[in-house]
Amino acid sequence: xxxxxxxxxxxxxxxxxxxxxxxxxxxxxxxxxxxxxxxxxxxxxxxxxxxxxxxxxxxxxxxxxxxxxxxxxxxxxxxxxxxxxxxxxxxxxxxxxxxxxxxxxxxxxxxxxxxxxxxxxxxxxxxxxxxxxxxxxxxxxxxxxxxxxxxxxxxxxxxxxxxxxxxxxxxxxxxxxxxxxxxxxxxxxxxxxxxxxxxxxxxxxxxxxxxxxxxxxxxxxxxxxxxxxxxxxxxxxxxxxxxxxxxxxxxxxxxxxxxxxxxxxxxxxxxxxxxxxxxxxxxxxxxxxxxxxxxxxxxxxxxxxxxxxxxxxxxxxxxxxxxxxxxxxxxxxxxxxxxxxxxxxxxxxxxxxxxxxxxxxxxxxxxxxxxxxxxxxxxxxxxxx
Ligand SMILES: Cc1cc2nc3c(=O)[nH]c(=O)nc-3n(C[C@H](O)[C@H](O)[C@H](O)COP(=O)(O)OP(=O)(O)OC[C@H]3O[C@@H](n4cnc5c(N)ncnc54)[C@H](O)[C@@H]3O)c2cc1C
Numbered sequence: 185x186x187x188x189x190x191x192x193x194x195x196x197x198x199x200x201x202x203x204x205x206x207x208x209x210x211x212x213x214x215x216x217x218x219x220x221x222x223x224x225x226x227x228x229x230x231x232x233x234x235x236x237x238x239x240x241x242x243x244x245x246x247x248x249x250x251x252x253x254x255x256x257x258x259x260x261x262x263x264x265x266x267x268x269x270x271x272x273x274x275x276x277x278x279x280x281x282x283x284x285x286x287x288x289x290x291x292x293x294x295x296x297x298x299x300x301x302x303x304x305x306x307x308x309x310x311x312x313x314x315x316x317x318x319x320x321x322x323x324x325x326x327x328x329x330x331x332x333x334x335x336x337x338x339x340x341x342x343x344x345x346x347x348x349x350x351x352x353x354x355x356x357x358x359x360x361x362x363x364x365x366x367x368x369x370x371x372x373x374x375x376x377x378x379x380x381x382x383x384x385x386x387x388x389x390x391x392x393x394x395x396x397x398x399x400x401x402x403x404x405x406x407x408x409x410x411x412x413x414x415x416x417x418x419x420x421x422x423x424x425x426x427x428x429x430x431x432x433x434x435x436x437x438x439x440x441x442x443x444x445x446x447x448x449x450x451x452x453x454x455x456x457x458x459x460x461x462x463x464x465x466x467x468x469x470x471x472x473x474x475x476x477x478x479x480x481x482x483x484x485x486x487x488x489x490x491x492x493x494x495x496x497x498x499x500x501x502x503x504x505x506x507x508x509x510x511x512x513x514x515x516x517x518x519x520x521x522x523x524x525x526x527x528x529x530x531x532x533x534x535x536x537x538x539x540x541x542x543x544x545x546x547x548x549x550x551x552x553x554x555x556x557x558x559x560x561x562x563x564x565x566x567x568x569x
Contacts, residue, residue, distance in 0.1 A: 188212045189335035189515045192324060194311050194347055196220070198289075199481030199498030200340030201296035204304055205246045206506035216300075217324065217331070219310035219341075223297060228289035230407035231399050233261070235284055235496045242499035245506070251295050256285040260400050262385030263557050267550065268392055270443035274557045279384035286385075288402045289495075306331075311346045314477075322476055336519065337477050338505070340498070343463055345483035351471040356463035356486050358416045359541045363409040363460040364423065364435065366453040372404045375452045381445065382406055390550045392441050398449055408449055409460070410435055413545055419459040428455035462488050462541065467534040470527040473520040480505060485530045490540035493533040501526055 191207065193200045196218035207214050220226060234240050234256075243252045262279030266272055297305065313325040314337060321333035339347025343356050371379045381387060387398045398408035412418070423431045435450045435457075464487045481498030504525060508518035543549050 189509070190321075190333065191215070191336045191338065191509075192217060192322070192331070192334040193338045193340050194324075194345075195339070195341035195481075195483070196293070196297075196305050196307075197340060197342060197481060197498065198292060198296070198495050199483075199502050200338070201293065201300070201305075202242050202246060202499045202502035203338065203340065203480065203506055205248070205296055205299050206242070206502060207509065208300060208304070209245075209247055210506060210510040212506075212509060214304070214338075215331075216305040217309040217311060217326070218305055218307050221308040223293065223307070225307075228293055231257070231260070231286045231288055231401045232292065232495050233284040233286050233492055234499075235493075238493075238496035238500035238503075240285075242503045245503050246296075246299065248295060248299060251299070252287070255291040255295060256287055257402060258285045260286045260384050262383045263561070264381075264383050264385070264387045265550075265553055265557055266387065266389045266446065268389060268442045268446070270445050273550070273554055274561075275383070276385065276557070276561050286400075291402065311341065314347065314350060316476075320476060335476060336515065339477070339479040339483040340481050340502075342482045343486040345479060347477060348479055348483050350477055351474055351479060352469065354465055354469055356465050359462040359464055359488050360413050361462045361488065361541055361544060362412050362414055362416070362419050363462060364412070364419065364431070365456075365458040365460055366408050366410065366435075366450065367456055368406040368408070368449065368452045369454055370404050371400075371406045371452075375448075377445070378406065378448055378452055379404075381449075388553060389442065389446050390545060390553060392439075393545050394439060395545050395549070396439070396442075396446065396449065406449070408453070410439065410450070411544065412438070416461050419461070423457065423459065425457055425459065428457055431457040464488050464534070464538060464541070467538050468527070468531055469534075470523075473523055475516050478505070478519050478523060480526075484526065485534055487530075487534045487537040488541035489537070490544065491533055491537040493537060497530050497533055500529070504529075 191214035193216045204214050259280045261282040263276045265274040315323040322337050323330045323332035339345045382398045389396045395411040480501035505522045508522040512518035
């Protein structure tokens with residue numbers, strides 16, 4: 185006779201792994217099923233800033249404060265804003281003053297994985313479907329066969345969740361924005377001017393109905409995005425991603441009215457260009473509770489990345505779901521409570537992200553970006569006239 189629900193977590197992203205870790209500390213076992221063949225199967229993406237009431241809170245509840253200090257980059261919290269001719273509009277002078285430390289996604293995932301028991305994460309397991317048994321439990325259907333039964337399946341499987349259709353008929357909608365991701369390696373040694381341009385944190389340049397964001401990652405890497413407001417199929421027609429040199433040329437054409445010192449970011453880029461169309465679920469997305477199933481993170485509330493809230497919201501969901509499960513004898517009621525509170529909790533972040541996406545690169549985009557930076561800056565910030 186099992187005392188805790190048998191829990192399957194679909195997806196070893198930051199949300200799923202944080203949940204597995206906090207449950208583990210509470211003595212509640214869970215199995216994570218991840219589509220990637222191994223932790224090294226693909227690059228995990230760029231830098232993230234963790235917030236006190238969500239990402240950092242989750243690490244505290246996960247008992248990983250000390251481990252986090254070894255991978256956190258407190259020195260990279262700077263912000264710079266330029267106009268397209270290279271004129272500095274804003275600069276955060278003290279780049280280590282904030283309380284939102286940066287961390288590379290791969291380092292965050294490695295830390296969470298190292299904190300879990302062996303066999304907790306099953307790699308190379310891409311969920312295809314869920315099957316409900318007569319007794320109300322769930323079987324997981326993988327290409328390699330079935331797993332289960334499980335009392336509770338948590339969809340932590342990101343924006344295109346396989347679990348979500350069992351709870352909600354909503355799908356993420358294209359926001360109108362497409363990011364073309366690029367990267368610069370070894371920037372300090374090989375491109376010192378670009379290293380200074382980006383600074384210790386994030387650079388934003390907006391103008392001419394387009395935008396460039398470039399962020400310092402660990403290991404002297406810069407990850408950047410060229411951002412366009414275009415139809416969802418535009419990038420596939422405009423860029424030939426099989427020919428990186430042609431993508432670089434096309435980006436230089438698109439940003440021909442920007443100062444060369446800025447477009448040098450494209451000239452210095454490595455050959456990995458990736459299109460990332462930005463999708464979001466409706467603000468206020470919710471569903472009717474269904475026993476044995478729930479969602480967290482992007483699966484529940486994917487939003488545009490402009491607020492920098494996505495990972496933070498996913499990790500906070502993990503905190504709350506784990507606390508509910510650990511704190512109530514009736515695990516079904518615990519999940520329902522978690523959902524009701526989560527629907528309410530994420531509304532502000534989702535609304536803010538949606539509004540930010542709507543005004544990006546509009547006639548008021550630059551002014552709003554400047555206002556936002558001024559509001560969130562330390563007292564040491566320099567604001568150029
Ligand atoms: C361009 C861009 C920039 C961003 N920048 C930031 C930022 O600066 N700050 C921030 O907070 N957020 C940012 N985000 C958002 C952030 O990436 C997400 O909010 C966050 O990763 C969500 O975490 P998650 O654990 O819910 O899902 P994910 O990180 O998407 O993890 C889901 C996991 O599930 C796995 N999976 C998917 N389907 C299946 C399946 N069928 N079976 C098994 N496993 C499956 C995936 O392989 C993945 O490992 C950005 C997003 C984008 C697109």
